[in-house]
Amino acid sequence: MAxxxxxxxxxxxxxxxxxxPGQYLTTDFPVLSAGPTPRxxxxxxxxxxxxxxxxxxxxxxxxxxxxxxxxxxxxxHCVTRWSKLGTHWRGVSLxxxxxxxxxxxxxxxxxxxxxYTTNVPLADLMGNKAWIVTEFDGAPLDPEHGGPAxxxxxxxxxxxxxxxxxxxxxQKTDQPGFWEQNGYNLYxxxxxxxxYS
Amino acid sequence: MSDVTTPQLQENGVAAASAVDTTxxxxxxxxxxxxxxxxxxxxxxxxxxxxxxxxGQHTDLRLTAPDGYQAVRSYSIASAGPGERIELxxxxxxxxxxxxxxxxxVMVGDQLELRGPLGGWFVWxxxxxxxxxxxxxxxxxxxxISMIRSRAAxxxxxxxxxxxxxxxxxxxxxxxELERPAPGLDVTWxxxxxxxxxxxxxxxxxxxxDLAAATLPPSENPMVFVCGPTGFVEAVADALVGLGHxxxxxxxxxxxxx
Numbered sequence: 001m002a003x004x005x006x007x008x009x010x011x012x013x014x015x016x017x018x019x020x021p022g023q024y025l026t027t028d029f030p031v032l033s034a035g036p037t038p039r040x041x042x043x044x045x046x047x048x049x050x051x052x053x054x055x056x057x058x059x060x061x062x063x064x065x066x067x068x069x070x071x072x073x074x075x076x077h078c079v080t081r082w083s084k085l086g087t088h089w090r091g092v093s094l095x096x097x098x099x100x101x102x103x104x105x106x107x108x109x110x111x112x113x114x115x116y117t118t119n120v121p122l123a124d125l126m127g128n129k130a131w132i133v134t135e136f137d138g139a140p141l142d143p144e145h146g147g148p149a150x151x152x153x154x155x156x157x158x159x160x161x162x163x164x165x166x167x168x169x170x171q172k173t174d175q176p177g178f179w180e181q182n183g184y185n186l187y188x189x190x191x192x193x194x195x196y197s
Numbered sequence: 198m199s200d201v202t203t204p205q206l207q208e209n210g211v212a213a214a215s216a217v218d219t220t221x222x223x224x225x226x227x228x229x230x231x232x233x234x235x236x237x238x239x240x241x242x243x244x245x246x247x248x249x250x251x252x253g254q255h256t257d258l259r260l261t262a263p264d265g266y267q268a269v270r271s272y273s274i275a276s277a278g279p280g281e282r283i284e285l286x287x288x289x290x291x292x293x294x295x296x297x298x299x300x301x302x303v304m305v306g307d308q309l310e311l312r313g314p315l316g317g318w319f320v321w322x323x324x325x326x327x328x329x330x331x332x333x334x335x336x337x338x339x340x341x342i343s344m345i346r347s348r349a350a351x352x353x354x355x356x357x358x359x360x361x362x363x364x365x366x367x368x369x370x371x372x373x374e375l376e377r378p379a380p381g382l383d384v385t386w387x388x389x390x391x392x393x394x395x396x397x398x399x400x401x402x403x404x405x406x407d408l409a410a411a412t413l414p415p416s417e418n419p420m421v422f423v424c425g426p427t428g429f430v431e432a433v434a435d436a437l438v439g440l441g442h443x444x445x446x447x448x449x450x451x452x453x454x455x
Binding site (some may be wrong): 002003004005006007008009010011012013022024030031032033034035036037038080081114115144178179181182183196 | 259265267268298304315316317318319434438447448451
């Protein structure tokens with residue numbers, strides 16, 4: 001039984017069934033990152049998927065945009081407890097990017113420009129659940145929010161949606177990435193409140 | 198980052214030796230509350246079972262209303278080291294849900310719950326002997342004062358510099374403490390809206406020139422910790438990289454929301 005904090009509760013937020021446990025609604029778009037924002041131009045941007053065979057599948061900016069671009073409307077949930085509902089993105093589904101990729105590994109390490117990494121099971125990137133996005137709310141994605149391109153995996157806490165995405169490397173086992181080595185959960189399901197390790 | 202090795206918290210003496218469970222909620226009792234600025238307050242809280250914390254870590258804080266409604270927020274810890282007494286410093290977010298309660302309502306003797314410490318990245322350890330540049334904006338001073346206190350408690354001789362940006366003189370947290378710095382700690386104040394009388398630098402937002410003039414240069418290879426609101430952190434981190442600091446030597450923490 002939790003202790004009662006005397007006098008607390010007068011300014012509570014409305015509850016919303018769209019909010020996972022322990023989250024509060026924000027209309028801002030807060031930023032969380034560990035260091036300076038990398039400045040990557042679309043000319044130099046490149047994305048790759050590397051597999052256990054040594055194959056590296058690469059896309060530059062034009063090649064990415066030659067693929068089917070889809071609209072994504074989704075809620076996002078940051079481990080620092082803000083959630084933002086009904087966000088609008090445009091990008092390319094990971095299902096599309098993985099079409100020609102042959103791998104038997106079940107885990108993925110996401111690598112960003114700047115060195116950030118985060119791990120995710122391959123199953124969480126497949127089935128219309130994850131995208132490489134380049135637009136937010138109808139405008140090119142700002143660098144501080146991960147532009148020119150970030151991963152979007154909105155059913156997991158938002159640190160799994162790596163900003164400044166540079167590539168995916170298939171992993172035989174589920175190895176921890178950057179935040180996962182710094183106290184955060186290996187998987188990060190917001191509905192199960194898997195915040196910390 | 199793949200090129201940075203980050204020891205697990207458990208390898209450090211603070212939390213590890215006692216194998217304290219950092220995932221459980223502990224009941225804390227407020228033992229002191231002091232105003233820190235026109236909009237902030239520090240709280241000293243006794244937390245039986247707390248296993249100590251590293252400088253720069255944060256804690257989850259949970260409030261429960263009489264009808265069972267709960268709200269949780271994360272706050273940086275202003276204190277560091279072993280022991281079951283911690284200090285937080287909270288800036289009131291207008292129309293916030295939790296911060297107004299902590300700044301205006303909570304009283305000595307009141308209870309709340311804490312879980313932690315959390316975070317293993319934005320931390321300074323007393324065994325780190327290299328030069329450190331701290332850059333804080335507003336209540337972003339909180340994890341930095343924790344590092345300053347940790348350095349003093351350890352009698353560390355690591356060179357420390359602090360650049361602290363506030364809107365106006367009365368907005369500073371921990372002013373008295375920062376005006377009597379320990380040897381080897383150099384403090385520079387910067388005012389963005391109104392300066393004290395006879396202050397050479399006009400009020401204004403921090404610029405690359407301020408950073409070049411009042412922070413450790415890249416040639417000394419400092420570890421740089423930047424904490425403040427997002428716009429401040431973005432501007433400072435960009436300028437530091439522009440001055441030649443490797444991105445991997447610039448650690449940032451931002452706050453926003455409520």
